[in-house]
Amino acid sequence: MTQRPERDYVLGTHDEEIERLGLQHRVWRSTVLDCWQRVGITVGSRVLDVGAGPGYATFDLAEIVGPTGQVVAVERSTRFVHAARAVCKARRYDHVQVHEADLMSDPLPVQGMDVAWCRWVASFVSSPTTLVSRIAAAVRPGGVAVFHEYVNYATWRLAPRRQAVEEFVHHVMESWRAAGGEPDVALRLPWLLADAGFTVRSAAPKVFCVTPRDHRWRWPASFITLNLKRLVELGRVDAEWARVVEDEFAAAERAPETLMVTPMVLEVIAAQRTEKSRAENGA
Secondary structure, eight states, X not given: OOOOOOOOXXXXXXXXXXXXXXXXXXXXXXXXXXXXXHHTOOTTOEEEEETOTTSHHHHXXXXXXXXXXXXXXXXXXXXXXXXXXXXXXXXXXXXXXXXXOOTTTXXXXXXXXXXXXXXXXXXXXXXXXXXXXXHHHHEEEEEEEEEEEEEEGGGOEEESOOHHHHHHHHHHHHHHHHTTOOTTGGGGHHHHHHHTTEEEEEEEEEOOEEOTTSGGGHHHHHHHHHHHHHHHHTTSSOXXXXXXXXXXXXXXXXXXXXXXXXOEEEEEEEEEOOHHHHHHTTO
16 A cells, blocks of 8 residues: 655644643543543443544543444544554554544544544644534444534633733634634534534533643643744744744743633534434424
8 A cells, every 4th residue: 555645734743743742632631531421431432533643532542442342543644643553552452443544535434433532623624514524424323523622712822911922822823724724613613513414412612721830831831832943934933033932931931920821622512413313303
């Protein structure tokens, strides 16, 4: 089989980014585990991990569903796929499959899944409509799709306010859109899900307000460090401006009274309509 060329990601797929994604997962892990419990993921569940990255959520799901369950992870980055497969092999997760596929051009490799988990994927793909329709085809009637996607990225601010940091957030959003994504994609999810045959069961905002002493501070802080480099590489900002942002953020970090509000995520839990419910709704 011909190997796919490595795709470009907003922050790349190098070791430094794999480490950052691990930090990000640890920050969100308790929130995610609570969500999975509420949707009923348990021993024996069949779960699809959409846009799995290097597999941090995949591994947690593998532990929850156990060997009588199944986890199917789908990721387009060759490097991330190799990293996830290596961990699965080392931990003997025989009930986990990791597939390399592009969600925009390849159908998902499974059907009849109990749950689909999708975090920070719809905001990056060129067609969220295609993504949701592919997920709908992979989830059984009555099954559940769970999304954690940004709904108001501009909530990322410091108190007291720091002008350069707010400008950085603006540049991030503009570069994101220039690459074909949409940082506030969750605003579209209710309509996309309804069109794909889902009924939204619940939707709730997820946002942190942290101080520099809180371990969750490291999640956005690490993103600033890496994304400033990326913005300079893309020619969207110059190195001098990047240093201004770094200095301003460092000053905020040294001030114990600083608060940081993180980008707002919307948790959406939607159930695939059964044939009975479709008939009752005239679908």
